[in-house]
Amino acid sequence: MLTTQEQLKYSRQIMMKKIGESGQLALRNAKVLILGVGGLGNPASLYLAAAGVGTLYIADGDTIEPSNLPRQILFSENNVEENKAECAAEKLSEQYPDTIIEAIDDMLDEELCDYYLPMVDVVLDCSDNIQTRYMINQACIQHKTPLIVGAATGFDGQQLTIDPRDEHSACYQCLFPASEKAPANNCQTIGIIGPILAMIAGMQALQTIKLLTNNKVQVNQLNMLDGLSNQWQQFSMKKQANCPVCGSR
Amino acid sequence: MLTTQEQLKYSRQIMMKKIGESGQLALRNAKVLILGVGGLGNPASLYLAAAGVGTLYIADGDTIEPSNLPRQILFSENNVEENKAECAAEKLSEQYPDTIIEAIDDMLDEELCDYYLPMVDVVLDCSDNIQTRYMINQACIQHKTPLIVGAATGFDGQQLTIDPRDEHSACYQCLFPASEKAPANNCQTIGIIGPILAMIAGMQALQTIKLLTNNKVQVNQLNMLDGLSNQWQQFSMKKQANCPVCGSR
């Protein structure tokens, strides 16, 4: 049951048929892992805590640098050199006392995934490199945990949702077959502008809330934002029968 | 000239060809008015201050209520009953000391528009009702000030950009001819979910940054987000020759 105070606070969400009181309760009972608390993980964690998600695990091994500040909106000058996950957890805990926030001050590896994934309902991939993306994809397939992927560099962004509980859902490896020439492009090499991250992380948070409240979430769909032309494109993808990660399920 | 510190801090923006050092300087010299500091104005003002916009005027006559907290990410429980513009200005000033923030603790009227619009380069319409939207549209047409409109309710959002300096640009009134049956739907009556606001305000902030850095900004284009189906649609619109607001220019 929601308290009277919760009913008031979350009233704009509860009044929506697709959320309702049962949806708000589902958010309160949900456990979400956010991998990476940089440009995407900052707004994603803020909006999920704000919406009333009960437990957030946020993982990042990096420390805050001055060049992060123009887009990583939880952090200030005086947080420079702090661990990102710990700093974000502290700020979110203060602002959203209803949410339990646990910081993991390390980039996840397979061992940490084996520990955390069985506890959570969904994972957000907010990481900044393709090796981590392959790793969390494989771990989510193995643990049958839904994975909401976001990525951004320059004026561009991409979002896709993987649901290993659905036998037809493609995985990250189906989309981007691992090659020896994995792209080295990232925010350090080609730059990034904050609002692209707000839009992609917003889509990740939206998919997460829909998934947790038992609304339909679109899989096998690559959403691509081309920010300079202000255009979103949507591409259909298929599970690859011979995918080395999800193909043999 | 940018200081060495600014060059480091904004390096991920400066390294992009479409921004560069000249773009970053343009952001620093820019003055932006944000009308409404609710669900849209919160992330829009955060991302613009973070990106290094030099001066933000933020206007809102409302006070913070508990039901705002699940989506208005600058505010906490202990800000309830404070004025939104003042509270946001205080938080933003602390987090982004490079940006001058002026709070206007009143919803703008025509008189305030006549005072502020000649000072600013662009206005963001982050208001929550159609009367204010018509008012700011008319004022921007009159002062030839670009207007970046965002709107959201439920799982849905819309964004359009109006540039009165471009004689072919349609205005808000061209899109939504004023009728006696103006829609009464708003966040109080049909609810709202935070991530939709992040996506729409992100698009507003992106358009603002593109405009200020002399990149092409798309006018005559209604961008519509249908969050339940996770789809963006784009519709072309035309300036109406007989529009009572912009038609006789």
Place this chain on the structure above:
Amino acid sequence: MINVVFFAALREQLDCDSLTLESHELSTVADIIKQLSARSEQWQQTLNNASLLSAVNHDMVDKSHPVKAGDEVAFFPPVTGG
């Protein structure tokens, strides 16, 4: 055939994402609204809202705009909150 699509809050109000109509007898957007309004009170009310927006092949048009076989006609509401 004319492909009619609904977006945003209309989908929930009409419990319908899209449908197809035979194009003969339909010469304008208004004709489509009139034909669909006969379906029920709910359709009548939703589609005759003065602020309903319409587009043909992704161009926003008013209700007198012609339609022909093969067109995609979209209906959606204005959004004004924030």
Place this chain on the structure above:
Amino acid sequence: MINVVFFAALREQLDCDSLTLESHELSTVADIIKQLSARSEQWQQTLNNASLLSAVNHDMVDKSHPVKAGDEVAFFPPVTGG
């Protein structure tokens, strides 16, 4: 004719948003890449990146996928930052 569109960072790299090609002699996505690669060193490098993604009529496909007149073929890069 085949309509070829580029998205995201490719636009800046190629200084091109879209173009059209005669469809005869082009039977797969790979053929399009081969033909366009002849334009310059820049096109050659950009389009022969192993991680380049391609779609035909908004379905993601691999490079051996057939193409025909009227198709829209899109190229775009994977995005991996965050």
